[in-house]
Amino acid sequence: MAARTVKLAVIPGDGIGPEVVTEGVKVLSEAASRHDVALDTTEYELGAKRWHATGETLPDSVEDELRSQEAILLGAVGDPSVPSGILERGLLLRLRFSFSHYVNLRPVRLYPGVTTPLAEPETDDIDMLVVREGTEGPYAGMGGVLRKDTPGEIATQDSVNTRFGVERVVRYAFEKANARPRAKLTLVHKDNVLTYAGELWQRVVREVGVEYPRVSVDYCHVDAATMFFVSQPERFDVVVTDNLFGDIITDLGAAIAGGIGLAASGNINPENDFPSMFEPVHGSAPDIAGHGKADPTATVLSSAIMLQHLGLATAARQVEQAVAEDLNARAKDGSERSTAQIGDDIARRVAEQG
Amino acid sequence: MAARTVKLAVIPGDGIGPEVVTEGVKVLSEAASRHDVALDTTEYELGAKRWHATGETLPDSVEDELRSQEAILLGAVGDPSVPSGILERGLLLRLRFSFSHYVNLRPVRLYPGVTTPLAEPETDDIDMLVVREGTEGPYAGMGGVLRKDTPGEIATQDSVNTRFGVERVVRYAFEKANARPRAKLTLVHKDNVLTYAGELWQRVVREVGVEYPRVSVDYCHVDAATMFFVSQPERFDVVVTDNLFGDIITDLGAAIAGGIGLAASGNINPENDFPSMFEPVHGSAPDIAGHGKADPTATVLSSAIMLQHLGLATAARQVEQAVAEDLNARAKDGSERSTAQIGDDIARRVAEQG
Ligand SMILES: CC(C)[C@H](C(=O)O)[C@@H](O)C(=O)O
Ligand SMILES: CC(C)[C@H](C(=O)O)[C@@H](O)C(=O)O
Numbered sequence: 181m182a183a184r185t186v187k188l189a190v191i192p193g194d195g196i197g198p199e200v201v202t203e204g205v206k207v208l209s210e211a212a213s214r215h216d217v218a219l220d221t222t223e224y225e226l227g228a229k230r231w232h233a234t235g236e237t238l239p240d241s242v243e244d245e246l247r248s249q250e251a252i253l254l255g256a257v258g259d260p261s262v263p264s265g266i267l268e269r270g271l272l273l274r275l276r277f278s279f280s281h282y283v284n285l286r287p288v289r290l291y292p293g294v295t296t297p298l299a300e301p302e303t304d305d306i307d308m309l310v311v312r313e314g315t316e317g318p319y320a321g322m323g324g325v326l327r328k329d330t331p332g333e334i335a336t337q338d339s340v341n342t343r344f345g346v347e348r349v350v351r352y353a354f355e356k357a358n359a360r361p362r363a364k365l366t367l368v369h370k371d372n373v374l375t376y377a378g379e380l381w382q383r384v385v386r387e388v389g390v391e392y393p394r395v396s397v398d399y400c401h402v403d404a405a406t407m408f409f410v411s412q413p414e415r416f417d418v419v420v421t422d423n424l425f426g427d428i429i430t431d432l433g434a435a436i437a438g439g440i441g442l443a444a445s446g447n448i449n450p451e452n453d454f455p456s457m458f459e460p461v462h463g464s465a466p467d468i469a470g471h472g473k474a475d476p477t478a479t480v481l482s483s484a485i486m487l488q489h490l491g492l493a494t495a496a497r498q499v500e501q502a503v504a505e506d507l508n509a510r511a512k513d514g515s516e517r518s519t520a521q522i523g524d525d526i527a528r529r530v531a532e533q534g
Numbered sequence: 535m536a537a538r539t540v541k542l543a544v545i546p547g548d549g550i551g552p553e554v555v556t557e558g559v560k561v562l563s564e565a566a567s568r569h570d571v572a573l574d575t576t577e578y579e580l581g582a583k584r585w586h587a588t589g590e591t592l593p594d595s596v597e598d599e600l601r602s603q604e605a606i607l608l609g610a611v612g613d614p615s616v617p618s619g620i621l622e623r624g625l626l627l628r629l630r631f632s633f634s635h636y637v638n639l640r641p642v643r644l645y646p647g648v649t650t651p652l653a654e655p656e657t658d659d660i661d662m663l664v665v666r667e668g669t670e671g672p673y674a675g676m677g678g679v680l681r682k683d684t685p686g687e688i689a690t691q692d693s694v695n696t697r698f699g700v701e702r703v704v705r706y707a708f709e710k711a712n713a714r715p716r717a718k719l720t721l722v723h724k725d726n727v728l729t730y731a732g733e734l735w736q737r738v739v740r741e742v743g744v745e746y747p748r749v750s751v752d753y754c755h756v757d758a759a760t761m762f763f764v765s766q767p768e769r770f771d772v773v774v775t776d777n778l779f780g781d782i783i784t785d786l787g788a789a790i791a792g793g794i795g796l797a798a799s800g801n802i803n804p805e806n807d808f809p810s811m812f813e814p815v816h817g818s819a820p821d822i823a824g825h826g827k828a829d830p831t832a833t834v835l836s837s838a839i840m841l842q843h844l845g846l847a848t849a850a851r852q853v854e855q856a857v858a859e860d861l862n863a864r865a866k867d868g869s870e871r872s873t874a875q876i877g878d879d880i881a882r883r884v885a886e887q888g
Contacts, residue, residue: 268726297764299653318672318693323730333697335734339672343687370778372622376677380689403785410651410764410789424724428782431757435764 182218186490189249189455193227194267195464196474196519197255203476203523204253207502208483210527211495222249226271227464228259237270243278251486252457255479256464269321276314279454281447282345283352284314284426285485286461288413288433288443291504293511296436298410305414306437309360311353312426314447316345317377319423341377341422346384352450353420354392364417365389366398368405368425381422406432434461441474442507444481448489456489458482472518477503480526502529536572540844543603543809548581548621549818550828550873551609557830557877558607561856562837564881565849576603580625581818582613591624597632605840606811609833610818623675630668633808635801636699637706638668638780639839640815642767642787642797645858647865650790652764659768660791663714665707666780668801670699671731673777695731695776700738706804707774708746718771719743720752722759722779735776760786788815795828796861798835802843810843812836826872831857834880856883 190205192198209219224242231237246252252275257267275281290296290306322338357365367385371378382399389397400408400415402425408415409432421429434443443461460478468474481503487496506526517525544559546552563573578596585591600606606629611621629635644650644660676692711719721739725732736753743751754762754769756779762769763786775783788797797815814832822828835857841850860880871879 264726265729269729297652299651319727325730331697333734335695335730337693337728337731339691341689343685372618373673374691375619375623376679376689377691380687403781406760406782406786407789407794427757428760432760432764435761440761
């Protein structure tokens with residue numbers, strides 16, 4: 181009997197979701213078992229198929245069940261057959277909001293051997309951690325429509341920023357920055373235009389920063405940040421930003437760090453009042469689904485973030501190390517592997533770690 | 535006497551603004567005079583210095599004077615000594631909003647010979663036109679703060695999107711797409727999250743699109759767009775997007791097309807009810823100001839957009855051609871030139887055009 185059992189909810193979702201999640205669980209199990217931890221997994225069928233069949237995105241009863249789990253691994257949700265926004269708002273964002281995933285953690289790290297669209301890649305230079313706020317901002321869903329379908333129609337979309345919500349994520353970001361060698365924190369916002377929200381973010385960073393004298397604080401407008409991501413990525417260490425800006429810059433971050441196939445994320449409730457959720461940044465990619473062509477690496481790296489969150493730091497490092505080795509080997513031997521083969525190879529490398 | 539005189543307001547502004555604007559006017563005059571057009575320029579001192587001296591950003595009387603001009607050339611405004619947002623909202627955005635610059639036109643084009651941070655640059659592949667909405671969205675300045683400086687503080691920031699405002703810019707974008715060989719229009723938004731605004735934008739694009747059967751219409755989430763800008767820029771021909779998304783992706787566009795030193799823009803009121811305003815995308819760069827180190831090319835290219843807008847299409851093409859030649863020469867002979875030398879060289883190339 182394992183010393184500890186982790187109750188893990190698995191939401192394979194749509195498209196390539198089920199394929200990549202299988203490999204994620206494979207590697208997770210291997211890494212956990214080496215530390216005498218067993219996984220007690222429960223699968224939840226949520227996503228496009230369920231919505232088509234029942235009209236449900238996330239029944240309350242399922243949300244309640246999920247609440248009693250320790251962590252959630254999610255593949256991807258979404259399908260062209262479902263109108264835009266239904267699954268995003270009804271499932272993905274509902275989970276992030278209900279479970280208070282106020283930290284959306286997205287490392288942007290270029291592993292040795294990985295190809296990037298940037299010229300002269302200096303692999304040591306892309307290693308940042310984006311701390312994206314996950315429970316408010318323009319994602320709050322506030323706003324509405326007036327005089328729909330008339331020439332006088334108005335649609336509003338409101339960004340909500342609270343002291344409470346901004347402070348907790350900023351504090352988390354300072355903690356992360358404080359623990360890193362460079363100890364640099366950059367606030368990304370657009371405070372010269374979004375003056376109400378921007379002033380709050382700036383003030384909170386200033387105030388919380390007093391408690392972290394070792395951390396140097398920088399500010400960058402979101403527009404300039406996209407420029408620096410491609411021209412001077414070494415400017416960034418830890419980045420803290422709002423929900424929408426974080427969404428945008430982390431896709432760009434994924435692109436410069438080798439593509440969306442490698443980008444991992446954790447939707448984290450640091451207090452563990454609710455289960456945190458780990459998912460690749462990529463979508464369901466229905467065009468390649470079912471052919472074993474998807475790269476499960478982003479999901480595997482997301483499980484490493486899960487292990488870290490569960491207090492299994494060594495296991496997390498072992499998974500990351502196995503992925504790094506796999507990516508390096510891939511750079512030398514370019515032969516095609518299936519989704520399952522990549523998962524097998526990474527799991528084997530985990531098993532072989534010293 | 536010239537056949538036509540154009541009343542041109544010049545706002546040099548702060549930092550490198552005055553230096554680059556001098557070169558912009560130099561090239562403009564050269565190009566205009568070859569078509570028997572004279573410039574009647576009036577300089578307006580607006581920006582950080584005036585704000586420090588008088589507390590004014592844009593006095594009503596100056597706004598009235600500007601209203602009677604045919605076009606405005608702006609260098610750059612902003613200085614670290616002025617709190618963020620004052621000059622942006624009080625001068626730049628005020629002009630865009632007062633003068634109904636609902637089209638913020640930003641070409642993203644990689645000229646032959648120009649270095650880009652992207653690997654394997656294929657210069658023919660980056661040639662898009664971003665049509666950014668300029669008078670609403672999150673830039674409307676709506677929102678506010680409740681319970682300031684208490685733990686219960688809330689700051690909101692509201693994006694306002696009207697049928698009127700969206701339709702006019704979408705129509706402009708379709709016109710532009712229709713006139714280009716590829717005739718492709720991509721709406722960039724985030725309609726799966728910003729569902730109220732996103733649905734309006736989508737619906738308007740669909741409806742207006744019926745009038746432009748030759749134009750193929752595509753949609754891309756803003757996060758994915760940043761990814762494609764660096765990995766597959768050839769996906770884009772004309773892009774239409776809201777004020778904030780447009781701000782973000784055009785800085786990224788500038789970066790991939792050789793840097794902010796080359797990125798031009800026009801704040802356009804297509805009906806000519808008000809003077810349109812042309813400005814480089816870059817800021818005032820106070821760190822290099824006064825040393826003749828700034829590259830005036832973005833300002834010169836912005837004046838080409840002005841010439842186009844004034845109906846001087848041949849003159850516009852001649853300026854663009856001169857810039858292309860200058861950039862190409864620069865790629866071969868890397869010797870340093872001052873701001874004025876670059877302006878002289880481009881003006882000379884304009885004069886030499888057949
Ligand atoms: C699918 C979508 C709602 C989501 C987001 O915008 O957060 C995705 O883009 C992401 O980054 O996880
Ligand atoms: C200075 C700022 C207000 C402006 C904007 O956000 O529009 C600038 O970034 C731009 O793109 O012209």
